[in-house]
Amino acid sequence: MPVASNIALFIRPLKLYNSFIDLSWGGDTMKTIQTACPLDCFDVCSIKVTLDDDKILHVKGDEKDPITKGFICKKGLQLLERINHPQRLTTPMKKVRGEWVPISWENTIKEIGDKLLEIKHNYGSTAVIHYSEDAHGGLLKNIDTAFFNAYGGATVPKGSLCWGAGIEAQTMDFGNALGHDPYDHLHAKTLIIWGRNPSFTNAHLVPFLKEAQKKGTKIIVIDPVKTATASFADYYYQVKPEADGYLAMAMGKIILEEKAYDEIFIKNYCNGFDEYKQYLNGLELQALIEATGLAKKEVYELTSLYADNKPSCIILGYGLQRYRNGGNNIRLIDALGAVTGNIGISGGGVNYANKYIAGYIDADYVSNDHSASASVSFKRPLFADYVLGNKEQIRGIFVTKSNLVVQMPNTQKTIKAFSSIPFKVVIDHFMTDTAALADYVLPCTGIYEEEDFIFSSMWHSHFSYTEKVLDAPGSVKHEFEIFNRLAHYMKMKDFLENYNNPKLYLGRSLKPLLEKLGCSLEELKGKRMKLEGSDIPWQDKKFATASGKFQLINPAIEVIEINKKDSDFPLSFLTLHPKSSLHSQHYMDTANDRLPEVFCNHKTMQHWNLVEGDDVSLVSANGKLKVKMLLDDGVGDDILVSYEGWWLKNQGVNNLTPEGISDLGDQAIYNNCRCRVEK
Numbered sequence: 001m002p003v004a005s006n007i008a009l010f011i012r013p014l015k016l017y018n019s020f021i022d023l024s025w026g027g028d029t030m031k032t033i034q035t036a037c038p039l040d041c042f043d044v045c046s047i048k049v050t051l052d053d054d055k056i057l058h059v060k061g062d063e064k065d066p067i068t069k070g071f072i073c074k075k076g077l078q079l080l081e082r083i084n085h086p087q088r089l090t091t092p093m094k095k096v097r098g099e100w101v102p103i104s105w106e107n108t109i110k111e112i113g114d115k116l117l118e119i120k121h122n123y124g125s126t127a128v129i130h131y132s133e134d135a136h137g138g139l140l141k142n143i144d145t146a147f148f149n150a151y152g153g154a155t156v157p158k159g160s161l162c163w164g165a166g167i168e169a170q171t172m173d174f175g176n177a178l179g180h181d182p183y184d185h186l187h188a189k190t191l192i193i194w195g196r197n198p199s200f201t202n203a204h205l206v207p208f209l210k211e212a213q214k215k216g217t218k219i220i221v222i223d224p225v226k227t228a229t230a231s232f233a234d235y236y237y238q239v240k241p242e243a244d245g246y247l248a249m250a251m252g253k254i255i256l257e258e259k260a261y262d263e264i265f266i267k268n269y270c271n272g273f274d275e276y277k278q279y280l281n282g283l284e285l286q287a288l289i290e291a292t293g294l295a296k297k298e299v300y301e302l303t304s305l306y307a308d309n310k311p312s313c314i315i316l317g318y319g320l321q322r323y324r325n326g327g328n329n330i331r332l333i334d335a336l337g338a339v340t341g342n343i344g345i346s347g348g349g350v351n352y353a354n355k356y357i358a359g360y361i362d363a364d365y366v367s368n369d370h371s372a373s374a375s376v377s378f379k380r381p382l383f384a385d386y387v388l389g390n391k392e393q394i395r396g397i398f399v400t401k402s403n404l405v406v407q408m409p410n411t412q413k414t415i416k417a418f419s420s421i422p423f424k425v426v427i428d429h430f431m432t433d434t435a436a437l438a439d440y441v442l443p444c445t446g447i448y449e450e451e452d453f454i455f456s457s458m459w460h461s462h463f464s465y466t467e468k469v470l471d472a473p474g475s476v477k478h479e480f481e482i483f484n485r486l487a488h489y490m491k492m493k494d495f496l497e498n499y500n501n502p503k504l505y506l507g508r509s510l511k512p513l514l515e516k517l518g519c520s521l522e523e524l525k526g527k528r529m530k531l532e533g534s535d536i537p538w539q540d541k542k543f544a545t546a547s548g549k550f551q552l553i554n555p556a557i558e559v560i561e562i563n564k565k566d567s568d569f570p571l572s573f574l575t576l577h578p579k580s581s582l583h584s585q586h587y588m589d590t591a592n593d594r595l596p597e598v599f600c601n602h603k604t605m606q607h608w609n610l611v612e613g614d615d616v617s618l619v620s621a622n623g624k625l626k627v628k629m630l631l632d633d634g635v636g637d638d639i640l641v642s643y644e645g646w647w648l649k650n651q652g653v654n655n656l657t658p659e660g661i662s663d664l665g666d667q668a669i670y671n672n673c674r675c676r677v678e679k
């Protein structure tokens with residue numbers, strides 16, 4: 001039976017809700033439930049769902065929440081649509097002779113449990129890869145990690161597709177990656193958005209930028225693309241891809257020459273200033289400026305705005321660290337914050353991520369890795385290479401919260417590697433491209449169908465203890481139950497003792513937070529709160545580094561040559577995060593024949609003899625991709641821009657992207673993709 005018709009047997013009837021119902025009609029049956037958006041987004045919005053009996057009347061952004069301010073984006077609104085989507089999986093599925101057939105949970109648990117035990121017995125537990133991403137920000141959704149460590153320790157990825165180079169960079173410099181509260185940005189006189197596009201990826205930052213701008217703060221954007229964010233900025237600097245390190249060094253050199261640095265901060269709180277200074281002294285300013293693609297006047301203007309108009313705040317994005325030099329580029333930008341003394345002060349900071357709440361979660365309990373006998377790791381962006389190079393050893397893979405087949409670099413190699421694994425299980429809501437290549441797909445609950453603790457913002461330190469809104473359809477199960485049933489079948493005694501109850505799990509993992517707040521888990525239920533004391537990181541100038549000081553980048557680092565001319569592949573292909581989808585999650589219904597859109601400027605169009613709307617092929621060292629060319633004069637010269645997340649039916653941009661890792665943090669280097677156009 002073909003996949004689609006088979007799945008159609010298990011669809012959930014579409015639950016309609018009426019957003020026009022007048023609330024004043026409601027009687028005692030009406031209630032409002034507090035929940036949150038679990039998507040892997042900076043904003044982690046607070047959401048209120050209003051029901052009459054069991055019928056959802058509407059879903060709204062929480063008006064009282066100081067971040068959400070009553071507004072959620074289309075992806076947040078679509079959470080409900082996805083729950084009710086006709087293609088949602090509602091029963092476990094097994095592939096039998098190439099066809100998907102439904103299977104009972106009892107048999108699912110037995111067959112998967114037997115296979116996991118057999119692999120462990122014959123090859124050891126690390127013959128199984130446990131692959132997970134962060135598609136759902138709920139704490140309970142981490143139960144998979146505890147399970148695989150109790151299993152004996154699986155083979156797991158280390159490093160990141162997402163933010164790894166920057167996290168490692170900030171950890172080296174500050175000792176941790178902590179950000180200022182969004183309200184503190186209003187105190188900045190200068191605000192640089194460096195390689196982030198909040199208009200697409202961090203919508204709730206935009207009102208803060210506009211409010212600051214109204215009060216006189218200068219908003220600056222540094223990006224190879226004149227983004228929707230750049231369009232309302234006061235200043236825009238079109239840096240060349242990956243040249244941010246050169247720009248930061250040029251700015252550093254000017255700051256030193258003009259003595260615009262903060263002597264007190266450097267003397268008391270910084271390590272490595274002499275080496276940093278000596279290194280910059282040895283460089284030629286003009287050469288640095290040329291490498292950035294900016295005019296000398298622009299670099300001086302930007303430096304003056306940053307160094308002479310304090311407090312100055314930098315908000316970094318993640319696009320600029322998905323390069324070979326990604327980590328050191330971030331460290332060179334961190335250095336600007338330190339030498340100008342813009343660290344630990346209101347309105348300042350080099351804001352990359354926000355790991356405040358993570359500091360109050362019991363990571364030992366969540367990971368359960370004391371019981372891991374033999375975890376093995378591989379570099380996450382090199383998944384395909386690792387699997388193909390260890391074919392004999394890898395006997396199984398268990399995927400949770402990820403559509404890795406389309407999200408990893410080098411799609412064709414990823415498909416080959418994934419398909420080569422003899423036993424494959426995926427837990428998801430849908431028959432994604434990854435799921436379709438597996439042997440078993442298990443349907444799991446989504447937000448609204450579960451109680452959970454959502455704390456996953458990479459930007460702010462607000463958290464929500466969400467309440468359950470609906471019952472899950474069909475025989476859909478929470479991962480917590482799936483792994484408990486597996487553990488029961490596999491007789492994993494320790495796991496069953498410590499991880500058998502969601503409340504117990506939340507209570508134990510949140511113990512440090514509950515102690516800080518001085519309340520019980522029950523008291524958090526249905527609440528949205530902010531972690532106090534997280535407004536201005538490093539205010540006491542005591543850094544979490546080994547020396548306790550801010551660690552300036554070691555000047556002896558080797559900065560890899562960038563913008564290297566490559567006559568075979570002269571164009572830089574940037575694959576950025578789409579506005580209307582969270583990665584691949586909202587491309588499911590895209591028409592099969594639609595080609596990924598690729599944007600470039602007039603000059604590039606002319607150079608390649610193209611006109612707007614042309615269907616052409618892009619060719620990289622990895623493969624070929626048919627695309628539709630569109631005009632955007634905001635894109636820098638010799639750059640093509642597209643958005644990630646397309647499913648295999650539309651080919652997808654990762655057919656072209658390179659494997660490889662950044663200098664720090666084992667980060668994927670998607671934006672180092674080079675290509676050419678073929679008509």
Ligand SMILES: Nc1nc2c(c(=O)[nH]1)N[C@H]1C(S)=C(S)[C@@H](COP(=O)(O)OP(=O)(O)OC[C@H]3O[C@@H](n4cnc5c(=O)[nH]c(N)nc54)[C@H](O)[C@@H]3O)O[C@H]1N2
Pocket residue numbers: 040041042162163194195196197198200201202222223224225227239240241242243244316317318319320574575576577578579580581582583671
């Ligand atoms: N709508 C939506 N929101 C999302 C996501 C999504 O998929 N969709 N994903 C979420 C996740 S997981 C993440 S990691 C974040 C990512 O959030 P962002 O970091 O904002 O997203 P990116 O699109 O990766 O890159 C941001 C900007 O970096 C620029 N850039 C690329 N190369 C360079 C460079 O060399 N130098 C400089 N200065 N800039 C450069 C790009 O042109 C782009 O405008 O967004 C989160 N929010």
Ligand SMILES: Nc1nc2c(c(=O)[nH]1)N[C@H]1C(S)=C(S)[C@@H](COP(=O)(O)OP(=O)(O)OC[C@H]3O[C@@H](n4cnc5c(=O)[nH]c(N)nc54)[C@H](O)[C@@H]3O)O[C@H]1N2
Pocket residue numbers: 040133134135136141161162163322399400401402403404407408409427428429430432444445446575576577582583584585644645653654657670
């Ligand atoms: N070319 C290019 N590729 C990129 C990037 C880029 O900038 N350029 N960015 C990278 C980045 S930053 C990231 S973070 C990765 C993201 O990579 P992924 O996290 O793999 O991407 P998603 O498409 O969000 O896939 C998540 C899957 O999890 C499922 N899911 C949602 N909720 C749950 C749940 O509760 N439980 C389970 N088991 N599954 C659930 C969704 O249905 C979806 O299929 O992609 C990376 N890929």
Ligand code: SF4
Pocket residue numbers: 037038039041042043044045072073074075076077203204582
């Ligand atoms: S995707 Fe981001 S902005 Fe949209 S509702 Fe979810 S958390 Fe808010």
Ligand SMILES: [Mo]
Pocket residue numbers: 040161162163
């Ligand atoms: Mo990400």
